[in-house]
Amino acid sequence: MNLQLQRNVSLKPFNTLQIDARADWFAELTDLEQCTQLPDLCRQQPLLILGGGSNIILAGNVHGLVLLNRLRGIAVLDEDDDSVRVQVAAGENWDAFVQHSLELGWCGLENLSAIPGTVGAAPMQNIGAYGVELKDVVERVGVFYLADGTFTELSAPDCAFGYRDSIFKHALKDRCLITHVVFRLRKRPALKLEYGEIRAEIAKQRMSAESLTPLQLRQIIIAVRARKLPDPRQLPNVGSFFKNPVIPAAQLQTLLATWPNLVHYPVDGAQTKVAAGWLIDQLGWKGRVHGKAQVHEQQALVLVNMGGDSEDVLGLARQIQADVWERFGIELEMEPLIIGLA
Ligand SMILES: Cc1cc2nc3c(=O)[nH]c(=O)nc-3n(C[C@H](O)[C@H](O)[C@H](O)COP(=O)(O)OP(=O)(O)OC[C@H]3O[C@@H](n4cnc5c(N)ncnc54)[C@H](O)[C@@H]3O)c2cc1C
Structure with a gap:
């Protein structure tokens, strides 16, 4: 079936900051065959691909x-006995796939539990x-090139x-649609438990790190995240607003x-990586x-939109950047992508 184009659509339900920007045109991609229409459509107008809208800031109408x-x-x-290679379509919900993979005994994604968005x-x-x-679990990424229509x-x-980076933010920015991801997942768990917060939660729940299963680790991580990060459905946000800056070791010593x-x-x-929060x-x-x-009351790295627009959020972010620069001499880079400046 052809893409069904709709006019003048509000994007508020499609971004977790719940910014009420509008799209001139809007369509849902449900079938790979619909990709063949994209090169023509892209010649006529700019294209924005959206998954869960959990890592973007709509800074104006699109x-x-x-x-x-x-x-x-x-x-x-x-x-085989050790691993499985699984191909997942790009529109699948990330966390539902993490749950699904762990239920089938495929390991490797447990630490990436409860991240919003699409595969x-x-x-x-x-x-x-x-x-x-x-990158620890990906083998290949399927793409469709928007200019020449090839997969x-x-x-x-x-x-x-x-x-927090890849070719898709640079050489391939706005040039392709990611169609699927191929993962190689282990059948024998090799749990990563280095983080103090994870160890503390395991102890709090009176569990043993040695006998923990990947599904139990997922529950531990969900519990830790639920305490730290506000649910975007209640307090609209995009998770961590700034990347952790990387600074020279000499600057660290001075600080x-x-x-x-x-x-x-x-x-x-x-x-050295410094904790932006x-x-x-x-x-x-x-x-x-x-x-x-x-700025969220409990989590300094999270900015919450309380019914405003992108200017409120970006204005707050710029004030924080200026203050951190002035006091620490460190440049904070925003993590979400800013889209649609009028
Ligand atoms: C509460 C909360 C917690 C978070 N925690 C984490 C975390 O722990 N770690 C982390 O890394 N991130 C985290 N994030 C950020 C976010 O969830 C991830 O970056 C996620 O992968 C974004 O997925 P999405 O489908 O919502 O992407 P979107 O926001 O829809 O899109 C993000 C970008 O990718 C592009 N894009 C989307 N799909 C495609 C596609 N198929 N082909 C080509 N381009 C595409 C979009 O055009 C846009 O530029 C968090 C966000 C929130 C709200």
């Missing part, structure tokens, strides 16, 4: 076509949490995955002289308001 990715399907490609958006920023990144697959190295409790994690001998919290931003946007 003058073009918004395509909601609803491609569905999960298929096992092959398996197809996960490679964009190489989603990560609690010591695991998408292909990229290997994981071709995707140039980095910290530690003034701020001995600065939370940081070594990247390598020359560079700690920097913001230290400057007293928790709970502060700009227009109808607020």
Whole structure:
């Protein structure tokens, strides 16, 4: 069936910040065959692909076509005693797939539990949490090139995955639709439990790290996240608003002289990752308001939209960036993608 184009559609239900921007044109992609219409449509207007809308800020109306990715399907490609290769369509819900895979005894995604959004958006920023990144489990990513209408697959190295980064944010930005992701998942668990918060929750629930199953680890992670991150359905947000900045080791030493409790994690001998939430919290931003946007009361890294528009949220974000720069000499980079500036 052809794409059903609708005119002048509100995007409020399709982004977790619940910003009420409008799309000139809107359609749902439910079948791979509909992709063949895209090159012509893209020649006539800009195209914005949307999954769950949990990592974007709509900074104005979208003058073009918004395509909601609803491609569905999960298929096992092959398996042996140790691992399974599974192909998942881009429109599948990420967390539902994590649950499904663990129920079938496929391991590797447990630390990435409860991240909102779709499977197809996960490679964009190489989603990560609690010591695991998408790149650890991805074998290939299927793409459709919007200019020439061809389908292909990229290997994981071709995707140039980095910290919250990939080729899809650079050379392939706005040039392709991700159609599916091929994962290689283990059948024997190798749980990653390095994070202090995870260990603390295991102890709190009186469980043993040694006998923990991947499904139990998922529940632990869901419990930790539920305490830290507000549910976007109640308090509209996009998760972590800023990336953790990476600074030279020498700068860290200077900062530690003034701020001995600065939370940081070594990247390598020359560079250190600093906890953006700690920097913001230290400057007293928790709970502060700009227009109808607020820094979450419990989590300094999360900005909440209380019925305002993108200017409220972005205005608050810019004030935080300026303050962190002035006090620490560190540049904070926004994590969500800003879309549709008028
Ligand atoms: C409460 C909360 C917690 C979060 N926690 C984490 C976390 O722990 N770790 C983490 O990494 N992220 C986290 N995020 C961010 C977000 O969930 C992820 O980045 C997620 O992968 C975004 O998926 P989405 O489908 O909502 O993408 P969208 O917001 O719809 O899109 C994001 C970008 O990808 C593009 N895109 C989407 N689908 C496709 C496709 N099929 N082909 C081509 N381009 C596409 C869009 O055009 C856009 O540029 C969190 C967000 C929230 C709200």
